[in-house]
Amino acid sequence: MRRVLVTGGAGFVGSSLVHRLVSETDASVDVLDKLTYAASPESLDDLPPDRVRLVVGDVADAALVDSLVADSDAVVHVAAESHNDNSLSDPTPFVQTNLVGTFLLLEAVRRYDVRFHQVSTDEVYGDLALEDPKRFTEDTPFRPSSPYSATKAGADHLVSAWVRSFGVRATISHCSNNYGPWQHVEKFIPRQITEILEGRPARIYGSGEHVRDWIHADDHSSAVLAILERGRVGETYLVGADGEHSNLEVARTILRLMGRDEDQLVHVEDRAGHDRRYAIESGLLRSELGWQPRLKDFEAGLVETIAWYSAHRDWWASDKAATEAAYAATGQ
Numbered sequence: 437m438r439r440v441l442v443t444g445g446a447g448f449v450g451s452s453l454v455h456r457l458v459s460e461t462d463a464s465v466d467v468l469d470k471l472t473y474a475a476s477p478e479s480l481d482d483l484p485p486d487r488v489r490l491v492v493g494d495v496a497d498a499a500l501v502d503s504l505v506a507d508s509d510a511v512v513h514v515a516a517e518s519h520n521d522n523s524l525s526d527p528t529p530f531v532q533t534n535l536v537g538t539f540l541l542l543e544a545v546r547r548y549d550v551r552f553h554q555v556s557t558d559e560v561y562g563d564l565a566l567e568d569p570k571r572f573t574e575d576t577p578f579r580p581s582s583p584y585s586a587t588k589a590g591a592d593h594l595v596s597a598w599v600r601s602f603g604v605r606a607t608i609s610h611c612s613n614n615y616g617p618w619q620h621v622e623k624f625i626p627r628q629i630t631e632i633l634e635g636r637p638a639r640i641y642g643s644g645e646h647v648r649d650w651i652h653a654d655d656h657s658s659a660v661l662a663i664l665e666r667g668r669v670g671e672t673y674l675v676g677a678d679g680e681h682s683n684l685e686v687a688r689t690i691l692r693l694m695g696r697d698e699d700q701l702v703h704v705e706d707r708a709g710h711d712r713r714y715a716i717e718s719g720l721l722r723s724e725l726g727w728q729p730r731l732k733d734f735e736a737g738l739v740e741t742i743a744w745y746s747a748h749r750d751w752w753a754s755d756k757a758a759t760e761a762a763y764a765a766t767g768q
Contacts, residue, residue, distance in 0.1 A: 437461060437463040437509045437510050437551075437664075438463060438464070438509050439463060439464045439465070439466065439507060439508050439509055440457055440461075440463045440464075440465050440466070440508060440509065440510045440511070440512065440664075441465075441466045441468060441504050441505060441508040441510070441511045441512070442454055442457070442465055442466070442467050442468070442511075442512045442514060443468045443469070443495050443511070443512070443513050443514055443515035443537070443541070444468075444469055444475075444495075444513075444514035444515030444516065445465065445467030445468070445469055445480070445490075445514065446467055446469035446471060446475040446476060446477045446479065446480060446490060447469065447474055447475050447476070447514065447515070448474070448476070448479075448614065448616075448618050448619045448620065448623075448653060449514055449555065449614055449653055449656060449657065450467070450469070450514040450515070451476065451479035451480055451618055452616070452618075452653040452654055452656065452657040453512060453514065453657040453660055453661070454467060454480060454483065454488060455483065455657070456654075456657045456658060456661050457661065458483055458484070458487050458488060460661060461661075463509075463510075464486075464487050464488070464489070465487060465488045465489070466489050466491060466504055466507075466508065467480065467488065467489065467490045467491065468491050468493055468495065468500070468501075468504055468515070469490065469491075469492065469493075469515065470492070470493065470494050470495070470515070470533075471492055472517075473620070473755070474518075474519075474620045474622075476618050476751070477490060478751065479617075479618045491504065494533075494537070495513075495515050495533060495537030495538075495540065495541060496532050496533060496536045496537045496540060497540075498540050501537075501540045501541055501544050502544050502547070505541065505544035505545055505547075505548055505550055506544070506547075506548050508548075508550055509550065509551065510550060510551040510552070510553070510664060511541060511544075511545055511550055511551070511552050511553070512553045512555065512660060512664060513537075513538060513541055513552065513553065513554050513555060514555045515533060515537060516533060516534050516555075516588065517529050517530040517533045517534060517584065517587075518557075518584060519584070519622060519623075520559075520582050520584050520585075520707065521622075521707065521766075522584075523582050523583035523584035523587075524582065524583065524707075524708055524709075527583035527587075530583050530584055530587045531583075531587055534584075534587035534588055534590070534591050535587050535590050535591055535594070538554070538591035538594055538595070539594055542594060542595065542598045542604060542606075545604055545605075545606070546598060546602050546604050549605070550605075551605045551606075551664070552595070552604060552605065552606040552607075553606065553607050553608075553609070553660065553663060553664050553667075554591065554592060554595045554606060554607070554608045554609070555609055555611070555660060556588050556591070556592050556608055556609060556610045556611070557585065557588050557610060557611060558572055558610050558611065558612050558613075558649070558674070558676075558714050558716055559580065559581075559582070559584065559585035559588065559711065559714070560578050560579075560580050560585050560588050560589040560592060560610065561576045561577070561578060561579060561580075561610070561714075562578075562579030562580060562581050562585075562711065563581065563711035563712045563713055563714065564712065564713040564714070564715060565712060565713065566645060566647060566712050566713050568713070570715070571676075571715040571716060571717040572610070572674060572714070572715060572716055572717060573674065573717045574671075574672045574673070574674060574720060578592075578593075581709050581711055582709060592608055592610075592672075595608055596608070596670075596672075599669065599670045600670075605669045606669065606670070607663050607664075607667040607668070607669065607670070607671055607672070607673065608671075608672040608673070609659065609660060609663055609672070609673045609674070609675050609721075610672065610673075610674050610675065610716075611651065611656050611659070611674075611675040611676070611716075612648070612649035612650065612651050612675065612676040612677070612679065612714055612715075612716045613648040613649060613650050613651070613714065614650075614651055614652070614653045614656055615650055615651075615652060615653065615737065615738075615741055616652045616653035616654060616737070616740075616741055616744075617653075617741065617744040617745075617748075618653075619653070620755065620759075621752050621755050621756045621759050622759045624648075624683065624686070625650075625686065625690070625738070625741065626741075626745060626752070627639065627759075628686070628687050628690045628691075629690060629694070629741065629742055629745045629746075630745060630752060630756050632690065632691065632694050632696060632700075633694075633745065633746060633749070634756070637700045637701045637702050638687040638688075638690065638691055638700065638701040638702075639701065639702055639704055639763075640683055640684055640687055640701055640702070640703050640704065641683065641703075641704060641705075641706045641707050641710060642703065642704075642705075642706030642707075642710065643684070643703070643706075644682060644683045644684030644687065644701075644703065645682055645683075645684065645712075646682065646683050646710060646711065646712055646713065647680055647681065647682050647683075647712070647713040647714065647715070648680070648681065648683065648686075648713075648714055649676050649677075649678075649679050649680050649714050649715050649716050650677070650679035650680075650681060650686070650734055650737075651675065651676055651677040651679055651729065652677070652729070652730070652731040652737045654730065654731070655675075655677055655729040655730055655731055656675055658727065658729075658730070659673070659675040659721060659727050660675075662721070662725045662726075662727045663721070663725065666725050667725065668724075671720075673718075673720055673721045673724075673725070674716050674717060674718050674720065674721065675716065675718055675721060676715075676716025676717070676718040677718075677729035677731065677732060677734075678729075678732070679734045680713075680715055681734065684701075686738075687701050688701070689735060689738060690738060690742065693735070693738055693739060693742055694742060705766075
């Protein structure tokens with residue numbers, strides 16, 4: 437690959453992928469990012485300017501998308517509106533970015549016969565019962581439960597249709613919940629860490645029994661690169677690191693690792709339609725492409741993440757104040 441276009445490459449997951457492309461391939465990388473509140477151009481500052489170019493723009497800008505795709509050998513579509521609470525308040529930007537943006541990218545890669553990879557979420561599958569031993573697989577039917585997951589499911593269907601109808605060379609990955617450096621403080625793990633750093637208790641939706649399957653962003657990006665390079669066109673791969681933990685367990689672990697009492701937490705009003713459990717079966721990715729997660733020890737990954745947020749207060753402090761004001765307005 438001579439040149440790769442990464443949409444959303446200044447965001448949390450996208451920037452991790454850009455770093456991996458630079459370190460593990462010879463490709464130059466164009467980053468298309470709208471630089472919304474969740475983007476962090478600082479996450480790209482240490483990359484060589486002759487290898488990485490940041491283009492500020494919208495995936496829903498057809499002319500811009502066309503010009504960038506025309507000069508690319510591959511496109512990795514990471515850009516997305518992704519916060520469930522925001523999608524419940526106003527679904528409009530989720531439809532525009534997640535559906536319209538994906539459609540425009542697919543039309544562009546179809547015109548220029550460019551390899552395409554769609555980064556998606558396990559939330560398209562809905563949820564599992566807490567006591568259910570099953571996990572999501574590539575054959576699990578879509579059952580989205582929020583405007584966010586519904587727009588991602590719709591985008592994934594577009595990708596599959598463009599593969600079948602037009603022969604677009606595309607793959608899809610559905611990943612479990614990510615954590616690690618550069619994640620916006622509105623998300624669950626950085627919110628708990630930064631609340632504790634500011635001397636407040638951890639905050640849990642409802643009972644905290646909801647289960648998520650956690651994976652470090654570096655492991656996610658390594659999986660995406662493996663799929664981009666070796667994945668079968670038309671295939672869907674699930675990306676997970678066997679990291680199932682309840683929200684309450686995660687919060688208590690963070691409190692303990694930060695030297696606090698594990699009961700120093702408060703329960704807030706539960707999110708509307710809150711999915712109960714996510715769990716990923718990533719056997720196809722591991723057996724077919726030989727991928728394995730680096731950070732199999734979730735607690736060790738949390739230690740690294742806590743250290744990063746502790747050392748980068750200047751990066752998250754201003755966003756933290758605004759985020760907590762928004763949560764306070766909804767009682768969360």
